[in-house]
Amino acid sequence: xASTLAHGSDGTVAIGANYEAQxxxxxxxxxxxxxxxxxxxxxxxxxxxxxxxxxxxxxGGFSKYGDSSHxxxxxxxxxxxxTGMVLTxxxxxxxxxxxxxxxxxxSVTQDGDSTVTFNFEMDDADGPTVxxxxx
Amino acid sequence: xxxQIMKAIYARLIANVGDTxxxxxxxxxxxxxxxxxxxxxxxxxxxxxxxDSLDTEHFFGxxxxxxGSFTVSVYAKAEFGADSIVDMDELAFSHLDQxxxxxxxxxxxxxxxLTRGVPELDGEVFRxxxxxEIVAAITS
Numbered sequence: 001x002a003s004t005l006a007h008g009s010d011g012t013v014a015i016g017a018n019y020e021a022q023x024x025x026x027x028x029x030x031x032x033x034x035x036x037x038x039x040x041x042x043x044x045x046x047x048x049x050x051x052x053x054x055x056x057x058x059x060g061g062f063s064k065y066g067d068s069s070h071x072x073x074x075x076x077x078x079x080x081x082x083t084g085m086v087l088t089x090x091x092x093x094x095x096x097x098x099x100x101x102x103x104x105x106x107s108v109t110q111d112g113d114s115t116v117t118f119n120f121e122m123d124d125a126d127g128p129t130v131x132x133x134x135x
Numbered sequence: 136x137x138x139q140i141m142k143a144i145y146a147r148l149i150a151n152v153g154d155t156x157x158x159x160x161x162x163x164x165x166x167x168x169x170x171x172x173x174x175x176x177x178x179x180x181x182x183x184x185x186x187d188s189l190d191t192e193h194f195f196g197x198x199x200x201x202x203g204s205f206t207v208s209v210y211a212k213a214e215f216g217a218d219s220i221v222d223m224d225e226l227a228f229s230h231l232d233q234x235x236x237x238x239x240x241x242x243x244x245x246x247x248x249l250t251r252g253v254p255e256l257d258g259e260v261f262r263x264x265x266x267x268e269i270v271a272a273i274t275s
Contacts, residue, residue: 012195022272024194061194111247 010090013059015083015101020070021061021116028057028087028095030128053127055097057087060117063106072104072116085120092133097124137189140203140269141170143238144184147231147246148207160226164209173210179260180211180223187266200272201241207231208264209252217254220261224252231267241271 013026033050064070087095099120108114122128148168151158160182161168167181189203209223231246238244252263 009193022194022198022200024192062200 004090006090006093010088012088014086014088015059015118015120020064020067021072021118022064023059023061025061026057026059026087028055030055055095055099055122055124055128056120058117058119060115063108063114063116072106072118090133092131094131095128096131097122097128099123137186137203139239139241140189140201140244140271141186143236143241143244143271144186144205144246144269145170147234147236148182148184152230158230160223160230163223163226180209180215180219182223182227183208183210198272200270203269203271204249204266205269206264206266207252208262211261213256213259213261215261217261220252220254220263224254224263224265227252227265236269238269238271240273240275242274244269244271 008025011026013023031054032052033054034047035050036045037048038045063072083099083101085095085097085099100123101118101120103119105117105119106115107117145168149158149161149166164180164182165178167173167177169177169181169183171183171185173181173183184205184207187204187206189201192200192202194200207227209220209227211220211223228248228251232248234246236244236246246267246269249266249268252265255262255264
């Protein structure tokens with residue numbers, strides 16, 4: 001496959017069972033804690049990165065109604081149990097991991113939109129499984 | 136898709152209010168409600184509506200939401216005075232603002248007012264343009 005630029009429309013997100021919203025955006029940040037290990041005589045900072053990877057992010061869109069399955073607070077049956085998530089950049093390019101939904105933010109404006117945002121934090125001992133389509 | 140939105144707007148403009156069996160706006164202009172332009176030498180007062188823009192918002196999974204902006208213009212003879220055009224603009228506002236309409240192949244259409252019409256004297260005609268927004272998600 002030739003080198004191809006990904007567009008936002010190539011993406012999607014799956015947040016496990018029992019959620020319903022019309023999503024059109026997700027974001028995720030992979031982070032490692034770092035420590036400054038600069039010593040005497042160094043003229044520039046030296047750092048070491050942790051081996052433990054973290055992943056946090058959010059997925060957002062519009063609330064839906066008209067069906068009992070459209071309850072956006074029903075993720076993982078409303079429990080604190082981690083839910084399987086798949087963040088897709090494009091077909092074959094995914095981050096798959098378990099995560100907890102630590103907050104669900106609603107916003108409703110009388111002359112605007114009715115939006116919902118799910119904020120998640122990874123709960124996966126071996127980190128995300130990353131797949132990236134390559135030739 | 137714009138045809139379906141246009142038809143939905145027209146259907147609302149000529150629809151009776153609730154179960155009253157009447158439409159004060161349509162009655163006020165004696166059914167003279169036209170899309171884009173009125174026929175030449177049409178008697179006044181009348182209403183003309185036109186779709187100004189139709190934006191598409193994309194969601195994951197191929198779902199699309201349409202947001203259209205349209206203008207409803209009310210025309211009346213100047214000799215009837217500014218009160219008449221203001222009254223008819225009020226009828227258009229009351230009839231359209233915050234109303235749900237049926238749009239083919241969409242979940243529904245929701246109409247809300249964006250700007251109110253202000254009477255303008257154009258020769259021997261009073262005119263007032265109000266702008267509205269219609270929002271609908273495509274279902275097929």
